[in-house]
Amino acid sequence: xxxxxxxxxxxCRSITGDGVRRTLEIVGEHIPLEIHEVPTGTQVLDWTxxxxxxxxxxxxxxxxxxxxxxxxxxxLHVVGYSVPVSRKMPLSELRxxxxxxxxxxxxxxxxxxxxxxxxxxxxxxxxxxxxxxxxYEVCIDSTLADGSLTYAEHVVPGxxxxxxxxxxxxxxxxxxxxxxxxxxxxxxxAQTLEKPHYTYRFLFMPGTIGAIxxxxxxxxxxxxxxxxxxxxxxxxxxxxxxxxxxxGDAEIDRVLAYVLADRAHEIVDFSPYGYDExxxxxxxxxxxxxxxxxxxxxxxxxYHTSADNLDFVSTEAMEETLQTLKDTYAVLDRNRSYxxxxxxxxxxxxxxGLYGSLGGRSDAKQAQMAMLWVxxxxxxxxxxxxxxxxxxxxxxxxxxxxxxxxxxxxxKD
Numbered sequence: 001x002x003x004x005x006x007x008x009x010x011x012c013r014s015i016t017g018d019g020v021r022r023t024l025e026i027v028g029e030h031i032p033l034e035i036h037e038v039p040t041g042t043q044v045l046d047w048t049x050x051x052x053x054x055x056x057x058x059x060x061x062x063x064x065x066x067x068x069x070x071x072x073x074x075x076l077h078v079v080g081y082s083v084p085v086s087r088k089m090p091l092s093e094l095r096x097x098x099x100x101x102x103x104x105x106x107x108x109x110x111x112x113x114x115x116x117x118x119x120x121x122x123x124x125x126x127x128x129x130x131x132x133x134x135x136y137e138v139c140i141d142s143t144l145a146d147g148s149l150t151y152a153e154h155v156v157p158g159x160x161x162x163x164x165x166x167x168x169x170x171x172x173x174x175x176x177x178x179x180x181x182x183x184x185x186x187x188x189x190a191q192t193l194e195k196p197h198y199t200y201r202f203l204f205m206p207g208t209i210g211a212i213x214x215x216x217x218x219x220x221x222x223x224x225x226x227x228x229x230x231x232x233x234x235x236x237x238x239x240x241x242x243x244x245x246x247x248g249d250a251e252i253d254r255v256l257a258y259v260l261a262d263r264a265h266e267i268v269d270f271s272p273y274g275y276d277e278x279x280x281x282x283x284x285x286x287x288x289x290x291x292x293x294x295x296x297x298x299x300x301x302x303y304h305t306s307a308d309n310l311d312f313v314s315t316e317a318m319e320e321t322l323q324t325l326k327d328t329y330a331v332l333d334r335n336r337s338y339x340x341x342x343x344x345x346x347x348x349x350x351x352x353g354l355y356g357s358l359g360g361r362s363d364a365k366q367a368q369m370a371m372l373w374v375x376x377x378x379x380x381x382x383x384x385x386x387x388x389x390x391x392x393x394x395x396x397x398x399x400x401x402x403x404x405x406x407x408x409x410x411x412k413d
Contacts, residue, residue, distance in 0.1 A: 001318045004030065004184040005176060005235070009310055012075035015114055015171045015206035016052040016149050023170055023183070024152045024204060030187045033204070034155070036217075037148040044216035047209060050114065052147025053081045060094070060121055061137040068131060069123050075173040076306050078140060079120035080112035085140045091133050100125040101305060108306035110175060114209075117144070124306075149213060151205030154190050158199040163221070164332065165228035165289065166190075166325075167276055171206035176313040177294075178303065181235030185318055189325045197333045198226055211276035215285065227252035227332060228289035230277045234321040235313035236302075238295030239264040246270045246281035250288030252332065254385060258395070259327045263320075268296070294321065334399050335385045338378040338411040347375065352408045369393060370401035378402075378411055 007026055013019040024033055042049040058071035058078045071077050079099065097120040099111050105125035113120070119140055151170070166189065168182040183204065190202050205214055215222065229252065240263055242256040248270065257267060270290075272278045274297045280289035294317060302308045349355055354371060355364070373391040374384070384402055388395040405411045 001181075001184040001188050001322070002315050004187065005180050005313060005318075006310060008180045008183060009174055009176050010075075012055060012173045013171055014053050014080045014112070014173070015209055016050065016147060017054045019173070020150045020170055020206065024150065027152070027183060027187050027204060031154045031190045031202070033152040035150065035152050037150055038213055038217070039148050040146040042213075044209070044213040047212050049149045049209070049213065051144050052149075053142065053144050055082070055140070055142040058082070058121070058140040058142070059137075061139075062131070063134050063136075065137075068127065068136075069121050074108060074306060076108045076110050077122055078142075079118070079122060080110075080173070081114050081144070082119035082140050082142055083117050083144055084142050085119045085138055087138050088135055089138060090135055091131060094136055094138065097121060097138075098123060098128060100128050104301065104305065104307070105129075107302075110173070110304040110306075149206065149209065151203065151210050151214060153204075154202040156190065156193045156196060156200040156202075158196045160197060161199055161224055162226040163199045163201050163224050164226055165201045165203060165280075166231060167203040167205070167211065167228065167280075167289075168231045169207035169210065169276065170204050171210070174306075175304065175308045176310050177233050177236045177308050179232045179234075181313050181318055181321075182231040182233070185234050185322050185325070186231055188322055189329075192326060193329070196329070207276060208279065211279035215279060222285060222287070225287050225289070227255075228280060228287060229325075229328070230275045230280070230289065230291040231293075231321075231325075232275045232291065233293040233295055233297070235318045236294045236300060237312075237314060237317060238300065239266065240321070240324060241266045241268065241293050241296045243268050243274065243277060243291040243293070243296065244270050245277070245288050245290045246283075246286055247288055250290070251335065251383075251385075252288050252290050255328055255332045255335070256290060256292070258385060258389065259324060259331060263324070273297070292321070292324065331385060331395055334395075335383050336402065336413055337380055337383045338374070338402060338406070338413060339380045340375050340378040340410065341412055342410055343379075346372070347410055352410070354404055354408060363397075366393065366397055367401060370397045371405055374398060374401045374405055375410065
C-alpha cells in the first residue's frame with residue numbers, strides 16, 4: 001500500500017483528464033479494472049459531464065525570469081480547472097488570482113474551480129510575502145476541451161447478485177490522505193476477496209460528478225445494492241470514524257458499530273455534507289451506504305493543503321483501516337437470517353451429535369450457548385448479528401453454530 005501511495009501521489013488528478021487515467025492505469029497493475037469514458041455533455045441526473053481538463057505546465061516568473069511559483073514543483077500550485085493564460089501583469093493585478101493560507105504561512109492550499117471558468121495559483125503565504133512589487137510573467141499551459149469523464153470498476157463476483165459497493169474518489173492531486181491512501185487501501189482489500197457471498201463492486205471515480213454519473217448509468221443495478229462504504233482519508237494518524245447512512249439503521253451501520261466496538265473510534269450521524277455517501281444516500285436512492293474515514297472531512301489542519309503529504313500518511317494507519325474493512329467483510333458477508341425448522345420446544349441436539357461438535361472441552365459451553373441462541377432467534381426476522389449482539393457471544397461462534405444447525409437440518413436459510 002505504501003509503495004502504491006508513493007507512485008500515485010505525484011500525479012496531477014482532477015475530475016477529468018489524463019491524470020485520472022494514469023492513476024487508474026497504475027491501480028490496474030494491482031487489480032483488473034473496467035474503464036469507462038463518459039463523453040462531455042452527457043446528461044447525468046441533474047448534472048452534465050463537463051469538458052475535460054489537462055495541464056502541461058504553469059508558472060509565475062519574476063523580473064529576473066525565476067519561477068517563484070512552479071507547477072513542476074507541486075501540482076497544488078495551480079487552481080484545478082484553470083483556463084489557459086499567458087500574460088504579463090503587475091503584482092497588484094496578479095494578487096486577485098493568488099490563494100494562500102495566512103494562518104499556515106508555509107503550506108500551499110488546494111483550490112479548484114470546476115464549473116466557473118477562471119484561473120489562479122496557490123502558494124505559501126511566505127512566498128507571497130517575499131514577492132516584491134513589479135511585473136510578473138504568468139503562464140498556465142492547460143486545455144479545457146470536449147473529452148470525457150473517466151471512472152473504473154473492479155468486480156469480485158459472489159454467490160448472489162446482491163452487491164456491496166466500495167467507493168473512493170480519484171479526483172484530488174497530490175494529497176496523500178485525501179484520497180491516495182483510500183485508493184491504495186481499496187485496491188489491497190479487493191485483492192483479499194475470494195469467493196464472497198455478495199458481489200463486491202469497487203468504484204474508482206471523481207468525487208460528486210463521478211458518483212452522480214455512475215448512479216445515472218446504473219439505475220437498474222441500484223436495487224441490488226445491499227450495502228456500501230465510501231472510503232476516504234484512510235491513512236492519517238487519527239482514530240477511525242464511521243458516518244452512518246441516511247437510514248441510520250441500515251445493515252452496514254450495525255455491522256460497523258459491531259466491528260469498531262473494540263477499536264478507538266467515533267460514530268457520527270449522517271449529514272448531507274462530506275464525500276459521495278451524500279449521493280448514494282440522496283432521498284431518491286436512499287441506499288445503505290456509510291462512510292469510513294480516520295479523521296473525517298475537513299477535520300484535520302492538513303486537509304486540502306500541501307501538508308497532506310507522504311509524511312502525513314502512516315503504514316500502520318493504513319493497515320488498521322484495511323483490517324477494519326476485512327473485519328467488516330467477515331461480518332457482513334456471513335450475516336444471514338434463518339428459520340428454525342423445529343421451533344416447538346428445544347430440539348434434541350445430542351441425538352444429532354451436536355453437543356461437543358464445535359471445538360474442544362474449553363469452548364464446548366460457548367458452542368452450546370451459541371446453538372441455543374441461534375435456535376431461539378431463528379424466526380426469519382433476526383440475523384446472526386442480532387444473535388451475537390443480544391447474546392454477547394463472538395460472531396464467529398454464532399456463525400459456526402448456525403452452520404452446524406443448518407447442516408443438521410434444523411435451520412433453513
